[in-house]
Amino acid sequence: MRFSNMVKRPALAAALALALGAAGAAAQAKTFRWAYQGDATSLDPMALNETFTLGFQGNIYEPLVGYDENLNLVPMLAESWENPEPTKWVFKLRKGVKFHDGSDFNADDVIFSWKRSLTPGSDMKGYGAKASEVRKIDDYTVEVITPTPNPILPREWSLLYMMDKEWSEKHNTTEATNVKGDQGNYANLHTNGTGPYMVVERQPDVRTVLKRNPHYWGKIPANADEVIFQPITQEATRVAALISGEMDLVMPVPVQDWQRLEDAKGVRPLTDAEARAIFIGMDQHRDELLYSDVKGKNPFKDPRVREAVVLAVDTNAINQKIMRGAAKPLGSLVATSVNGYDDSFGAPYKPDPERARKLLAEAGYPNGFTVTMDCPNDRYVNDEKVCQAVAAMLGRVGIKIDLLAQTKSKYFGKILLQAGNDTSMYMLGWTPSSIDAHNVLLNLTACRDAKTAAGQFNLGGYCNPKVDELTKQIGSETDQAKRSAMIKEAFMIVRNEFGYLPLHQQPMSWGVKEGIQVKQRADDVLDLRYVVLP
Amino acid sequence: MLTFIARRLLQSLLVMLAVGLIAFSMFRYVGDPVANMVGQDTTPEQRIELRQRLGLDDPFIVQFGRFVADAARGDFGISYRHRRPVSELLAERLPATLELSFVSAVMALALGIPMGVYTALRRRGLLSRAFMTVSLIGISLPTFLIGILLILVFGVQLRWLPSFGRGEVVELGWWTTGLLTRSGLSALILPAITLALFQMTLIMRLVRSEMLEVLRADFIKFARARGLPERLINFRHALKNTMVPVITITGLQLGSIIAFAIITETVFQWPGMGLLFLQAISMVDIPVMAAYLVLIAFFFVVINLVVDLLYFVVDPRLRVQSA
Numbered sequence: 001m002r003f004s005n006m007v008k009r010p011a012l013a014a015a016l017a018l019a020l021g022a023a024g025a026a027a028q029a030k031t032f033r034w035a036y037q038g039d040a041t042s043l044d045p046m047a048l049n050e051t052f053t054l055g056f057q058g059n060i061y062e063p064l065v066g067y068d069e070n071l072n073l074v075p076m077l078a079e080s081w082e083n084p085e086p087t088k089w090v091f092k093l094r095k096g097v098k099f100h101d102g103s104d105f106n107a108d109d110v111i112f113s114w115k116r117s118l119t120p121g122s123d124m125k126g127y128g129a130k131a132s133e134v135r136k137i138d139d140y141t142v143e144v145i146t147p148t149p150n151p152i153l154p155r156e157w158s159l160l161y162m163m164d165k166e167w168s169e170k171h172n173t174t175e176a177t178n179v180k181g182d183q184g185n186y187a188n189l190h191t192n193g194t195g196p197y198m199v200v201e202r203q204p205d206v207r208t209v210l211k212r213n214p215h216y217w218g219k220i221p222a223n224a225d226e227v228i229f230q231p232i233t234q235e236a237t238r239v240a241a242l243i244s245g246e247m248d249l250v251m252p253v254p255v256q257d258w259q260r261l262e263d264a265k266g267v268r269p270l271t272d273a274e275a276r277a278i279f280i281g282m283d284q285h286r287d288e289l290l291y292s293d294v295k296g297k298n299p300f301k302d303p304r305v306r307e308a309v310v311l312a313v314d315t316n317a318i319n320q321k322i323m324r325g326a327a328k329p330l331g332s333l334v335a336t337s338v339n340g341y342d343d344s345f346g347a348p349y350k351p352d353p354e355r356a357r358k359l360l361a362e363a364g365y366p367n368g369f370t371v372t373m374d375c376p377n378d379r380y381v382n383d384e385k386v387c388q389a390v391a392a393m394l395g396r397v398g399i400k401i402d403l404l405a406q407t408k409s410k411y412f413g414k415i416l417l418q419a420g421n422d423t424s425m426y427m428l429g430w431t432p433s434s435i436d437a438h439n440v441l442l443n444l445t446a447c448r449d450a451k452t453a454a455g456q457f458n459l460g461g462y463c464n465p466k467v468d469e470l471t472k473q474i475g476s477e478t479d480q481a482k483r484s485a486m487i488k489e490a491f492m493i494v495r496n497e498f499g500y501l502p503l504h505q506q507p508m509s510w511g512v513k514e515g516i517q518v519k520q521r522a523d524d525v526l527d528l529r530y531v532v533l534p
Numbered sequence: 535m536l537t538f539i540a541r542r543l544l545q546s547l548l549v550m551l552a553v554g555l556i557a558f559s560m561f562r563y564v565g566d567p568v569a570n571m572v573g574q575d576t577t578p579e580q581r582i583e584l585r586q587r588l589g590l591d592d593p594f595i596v597q598f599g600r601f602v603a604d605a606a607r608g609d610f611g612i613s614y615r616h617r618r619p620v621s622e623l624l625a626e627r628l629p630a631t632l633e634l635s636f637v638s639a640v641m642a643l644a645l646g647i648p649m650g651v652y653t654a655l656r657r658r659g660l661l662s663r664a665f666m667t668v669s670l671i672g673i674s675l676p677t678f679l680i681g682i683l684l685i686l687v688f689g690v691q692l693r694w695l696p697s698f699g700r701g702e703v704v705e706l707g708w709w710t711t712g713l714l715t716r717s718g719l720s721a722l723i724l725p726a727i728t729l730a731l732f733q734m735t736l737i738m739r740l741v742r743s744e745m746l747e748v749l750r751a752d753f754i755k756f757a758r759a760r761g762l763p764e765r766l767i768n769f770r771h772a773l774k775n776t777m778v779p780v781i782t783i784t785g786l787q788l789g790s791i792i793a794f795a796i797i798t799e800t801v802f803q804w805p806g807m808g809l810l811f812l813q814a815i816s817m818v819d820i821p822v823m824a825a826y827l828v829l830i831a832f833f834f835v836v837i838n839l840v841v842d843l844l845y846f847v848v849d850p851r852l853r854v855q856s857a
Binding site: 038041042047048049050123125126127177178185188203204205206207230231232233234236237240241243245246378407408409410412413417418419430433443450453456457 | 565569570574580585616617686689690697800817
């Protein structure tokens, strides 16, 4: 009895103060509430290279060069940049920028951030490794030396966020949050960035509260004073929270709820094609498929069989029936919003099941064959349903698919390089982190090479030496026109060889309260700079 | 009495060890943790190096031995996903789960026992039959569905109660409670009802059948013959004798509520241990999974111990025996 009285009064007082405070603040402050299916893994900008985490941190931290709402490169902490020599980039930094704690942003911070990205706990080492040296010319000019000519360094560094050297040293976080032996890195839960919002409260997996940075250097349309982010794992609850008015924006919304959002008052769905290309890959490397009834040879090594696979599938029908018209059928591994895309190689293939059957007979499979297709069931939008549709379409031309759909941890644990690419046919989705086609060539079509990490996600082992040669040239070509021409040439080869079965760009799916303006960026990132509340 | 408790606690250690062993032997089949810990641009070399650093390629016995040795010192490792000590994570989430479990257990008891007594005493009444029918619905609908239904009705359509989360919480030292704030209490209602519904039905039917049995006993007939008032007979004598099986069932159910409030926590985004565990499974966060399973085993053992001790309190015959 006494215990409860003891705590009741101060606790009640606290609750009362909270309620009054909130009521008072609500009168003037605009609060934006949003939810995602998970949380940003960490507040440390080098902890994990994951789209959502980096996108979330992008509101708090900023890179030298960033993206606007249409994924065009725009100056952020660097005002201008030039490429005087093939291996040298010079960045002129923006003056007058302050971190959230008031200290100045200058060249020392850039060098420090680059070094930090290379520490053992960092998952951004690949980005840091793009530079072999970063020199300070003066307080607001840095020179970046790259190991090989790199025409798109600013774009590739759009995810390398700038941290404050003095703050990191003061809080003993000069090394990135390490998953082993690190009892609690300060940067994991605290931030000091240059972005338009700062963290005032962080409860991982429960709630993160951001407050507007009054000294932000840029002019942005955003007018929310406070942003409250809460992860809601269960999709039905997420949608309910939007419709009930507790949330202003939720993402992602399951495809079947789009109609419900259209019908409900006060909310609307936002669906647009993501920059993520979804495709089916085939094992073209092994001499005999692991999971097929064809013995002694690999049917996917024959381009006629691959052509049959591609022609059997009607990507438009999949879009209409399964994606409700919101996907964008695609004929390449490069999405339309990616730098280097061109309709000549990206337009969807025209389905032709008759020809597919003929080709199979020509290749020696008049009765088709059986093969197991691996598919995730919780990674991409309607992934399992799409796989089932593809399986049905392939079945019609004689290729019988044994579909193995499983949860993403087990799925990737099976098909990735570390597991030995234990698959004969698989589904994969890819958004190049640099939003540039070279990244796609390097990761998906390059001949596999464990030493250079080329073709790390080329799980089927597609290999064409001409494409590889072009990829290398593209990597160091500074003339944009020549570069685009080479990209086109490389992808035309892949297209004509039917190296992959491209399906579509999957749709992004957000739910928003009416009256709130947001920009749905093609890499599925919510940039708070463009959120305007009524 | 003391040796009894000491022996039980020793048994609990054995149970926890066994659970840990079984859990560990299954972790190799849940997927690849490294794939969730790094992004798509991480090179194969870096991934292999990470695997070695975490000791994921060591034989199973070595990994398990390492886990037990660390756990004995109170160190449950660092979560792969959160990069914070697991014991810290569990301590953060424990109050939410315990509060929800206890409130729903209390709700189930507070409603189930009176309903059970009523339906036993007025077997053929209209209200009795109504209770029995409605309770059948409570048992046959899955928790998931009940939760979503409640959210839809009370959260979306009526907007009386919040559809997710725990509301404002007050920190009391290491514990956080939602019972002291209005939003905390209103957020507790729907999840507690969802969790309590199955329990309540079980308790109600159990009390009813036990009461019906006891009311037929000789000593009740003699008490009536002696002229004792009905209220005394029903609640003091009859009800007390039905308590032993009810306590057993409630105890076991409480353990399984704490352990498996996972579904309810997921539906209501309740920041408890169950949600943490579910996320750990999908992210293959092995340290969290192992620590959670061992902790739950410990809870079950403690609850069963308390239940066994309660027998001594409730049933005087057992007291005489042990003395």
